[in-house]
Amino acid sequence: MxxxxxxxxxxxxxxxxxxxxxxxxxxxxxxxxxxxxxxxxxxxxxxxxxxxxxxxxxxxxxxxxxxxxxxxxxxxxxxxxxxxxxxxxxxxxxxxxxxxxxxxxxxxxxxxxxxxxxxxxxxxxxxxxxxxxxxxxxxxxxxxxxxxxxxxxxxxxxxxxxxxxxxxxxxxxxxxxxxxxxxxxxxxxxxxxxxxxxxxxxxxxxxxxxxxxxxxxxxxxxxxxxxxxxxxxxxxxxxxxxxxxxxxxxxxxxxxxxxxxxxxxxxxxxxxxxxxxxxxxxxxxxxxxxxxxxxxxxxxxxxxxxxxxxxPLKSLAAYHAGKVPLGGTALPDHYPIQIRTISGTSQETAEDGEGWLLGIFGENAETPTHVMAVNLDYRTARTAEVRGSGIWETFDPEGRTWKEAGPNAVPLDFPPGGGLLLRRK
Missing domain, CATH: 3.20.20.80 (Glycosidases)
Incomplete structure (x- = not known):
């Protein structure tokens, strides 16, 4: 301390x-x-x-x-x-x-x-x-x-x-x-x-x-x-x-x-x-x-x-999309889960701005099931598209329930500096 x-x-x-x-x-x-x-x-x-x-x-x-x-x-x-x-x-x-x-x-x-x-x-x-x-x-x-x-x-x-x-x-x-x-x-x-x-x-x-x-x-x-x-x-x-x-x-x-x-x-x-x-x-x-x-x-x-x-899951990876900070690991181009900025106060993409963080979780590395996606711009609310095969669900922490968000590529709204927990069915 x-x-x-x-x-x-x-x-x-x-x-x-x-x-x-x-x-x-x-x-x-x-x-x-x-x-x-x-x-x-x-x-x-x-x-x-x-x-x-x-x-x-x-x-x-x-x-x-x-x-x-x-x-x-x-x-x-x-x-x-x-x-x-x-x-x-x-x-x-x-x-x-x-x-x-x-x-x-x-x-x-x-x-x-x-x-x-x-x-x-x-x-x-x-x-x-x-x-x-x-x-x-x-x-x-x-x-x-x-x-x-x-x-x-x-x-x-x-x-x-x-x-x-x-x-x-x-x-x-x-x-x-x-x-x-x-x-x-x-x-x-x-x-x-x-x-x-x-x-x-x-x-x-x-x-x-x-x-x-x-x-x-x-x-x-x-x-x-x-x-x-x-x-x-x-x-x-x-x-x-x-x-x-x-x-x-x-x-x-x-x-x-x-x-x-x-x-x-x-x-x-x-x-x-x-x-x-x-x-x-x-x-x-x-x-x-x-x-x-x-x-x-x-x-x-x-x-x-x-x-x-x-x-109950294992932390499989922590990937950064866009700007990669000191000590961070860049999201591989061909990783089965991707994220792309689609709106914000600037016309940034996942390759510029403050970038995104994807925490990947699952029972083993071959089958990542859960993603904690975080907007690393703590000044701006942004919308991003999360991509990956399967049906995406988002987690509601207040009710501790899951809600279907859509298949394959889903647009999601993120508050400044905020994240969403998702999983694939």
């Missing part, structure tokens, strides 16, 4: 309880070994994550506002777990004992064990917060702590958040050019820490223009998560904390959410919800919702619905 003030409230897994029938079956095949039973109790993401960094203490009023806005994972102290549960929220626990040093001190280790025993069966608990933006030199200690918590409480996530691509070599703890150093940072993290989820933050909305590494970072995280077969979470910009950065508007926030979905994210987080000396965010110092809160209130439910629809 870039500074020590960032606080994350995360939510609880709805649990991995077995039905009685499945439990009996597991006992019966207990001959099939403890590994199967252990895997059944291992943390799973469940409902896609919608959370935030840096917010006020979790009172009932704050929890109610979060729930109303579509957040489903909140930051919590041990005493806040009951508050989260009252509002149907999952909770990410913060505690000083959740630190690698606790394993080397017998007294602190005993206190950590007691903490885990107290909270692991709480209905709101989803995850343990361990660290924000560690250096590679911190990975061995964090790996020990992740393994220790996984042994004592496999049902809950041990959460760590990583640096963005624009972190320095000194911060990353690796050497080389920007891409080389970051790739090595990710490799060491996955190899040593072995996380169940990859989380990172990246902020590109500057006072004058945008940074150029947003899609590079998305692509590298997507690749890392796919290789390890774990989900990933993107922490995106929702404020300004320095004159060099701007507060995004609702269309820019939609762009961040929908591009994350197209790259396969199963979690979204906003920096910040509310924090002193930060402009924008989701609420003012007195708790009054900002315009971004009202934008996120719609986007949060869309994110959860679309991500849940895509959760």
């Amino acid at each position: 870039g500074n020590a003030i960032r606080v994350i409230w995360a939510g609880r897994a709805l649990g991995s309880r077995l039905t009685a029938g499945v439990a009996v079956a597991l006992v019966w095949i207990g001959l099939a070994g403890p590994s199967l039973a252990e895997d059944a109790s291992r943390w799973r993401i469940g409902k896609p994550i919608v959370t935030y960094w840096a917010g006020p203490p979790l009172t009932d009023a704050v929890a109610a506002q979060l729930a109303e806005g579509g957040w489903n994972l909140v930051w919590a102290s041990e005493r806040d777990l009951d508050t989260a549960a009252r509002h149907g929220l999952r909770a990410q626990l913060q505690h000083p004992l959740l630190h690698p040093d606790s394993l080397d001190d017998p007294q602190r280790r005993s206190e950590l064990d007691a903490l885990v025993d107290r909270v692991k069966n709480h209905p709101a608990l989803y995850s343990y917060f361990l660290r924000d933006e560690p250096s590679a030199k911190d990975f061995p200690g964090l790996g020990r702590l992740v393994a220790y918590l996984r042994e004592r409480d496999p049902a809950h996530l041990a959460y760590i958040n990583l640096f963005p691509t624009y972190a320095s070599n000194a911060q990353l703890g690796t050497e080389g050019d920007q891409v080389t150093a970051y790739r090595e940072h990710l490799r060491l993290y996955m190899e040593i820490v072995k996380p169940d989820l990859v989380s990172y933050d990246h902020y590109q909305f500057r006072a004058n223009g945008d940074g150029d590494q947003y899609f590079l970072n998305l692509a590298m995280i997507r690749e890392t998560a796919l290789r390890a077969d774990v989900p990933f979470l993107n922490i995106v910009q929702a404020c300004s904390w320095t004159p060099s950065m701007r507060v995004p508007n609702g269309d820019e926030l939609r762009y961040l959410v929908d591009t994350s979905l197209a790259y396969g994210a199963q979690g979204i987080s906003y920096y910040v919800y509310c924090w002193p000396n930060h402009v924008g965010g989701m609420a003012g110092p007195d708790g009054t919702p900002t315009p971004l809160y009202h934008a996120a209130k719609v986007l949060n439910r869309r994110f959860e619905a679309v991500a849940e629809e895509l959760q």
Whole structure:
């Protein structure tokens, strides 16, 4: 997150309880070994994550506002777990004992064990917060702590958040050019820490223009998560904390959410919800919702619905049509799914303007079935024709239903920075 003030409230897994029938079956095949039973109790993401960094203490009023806005994972102290549960929220626990040093001190280790025993069966608990933006030199200690918590409480996530691509070599703890150093940072993290989820933050909305590494970072995280077969979470910009950065508007926030979905994210987080000396965010110092809160209130439910629809599928590709950003992959000319701009404020085609993003999903690479198509122009609503053999359907996130759009080549209207989920029958 870039500074020590960032606080994350995360939510609880709805649990991995077995039905009685499945439990009996597991006992019966207990001959099939403890590994199967252990895997059944291992943390799973469940409902896609919608959370935030840096917010006020979790009172009932704050929890109610979060729930109303579509957040489903909140930051919590041990005493806040009951508050989260009252509002149907999952909770990410913060505690000083959740630190690698606790394993080397017998007294602190005993206190950590007691903490885990107290909270692991709480209905709101989803995850343990361990660290924000560690250096590679911190990975061995964090790996020990992740393994220790996984042994004592496999049902809950041990959460760590990583640096963005624009972190320095000194911060990353690796050497080389920007891409080389970051790739090595990710490799060491996955190899040593072995996380169940990859989380990172990246902020590109500057006072004058945008940074150029947003899609590079998305692509590298997507690749890392796919290789390890774990989900990933993107922490995106929702404020300004320095004159060099701007507060995004609702269309820019939609762009961040929908591009994350197209790259396969199963979690979204906003920096910040509310924090002193930060402009924008989701609420003012007195708790009054900002315009971004009202934008996120719609986007949060869309994110959860679309991500849940895509959760059983594999992210097969993320292709850019038109302008290809740094780190992006151009849509192949003969790929069976194509997109073409047919209207907008300018007479652009898919080869100019801000271009389009196609997130391709399916059960295997030979049969791509789902497409998250995103208008990468967050200033302009545009109409595009999506082409591909078969009958196209579009997904309605609000009703969680599919509606037929037409055969082979269908024109679709996209809001600024917005996307649509489609599938082929």
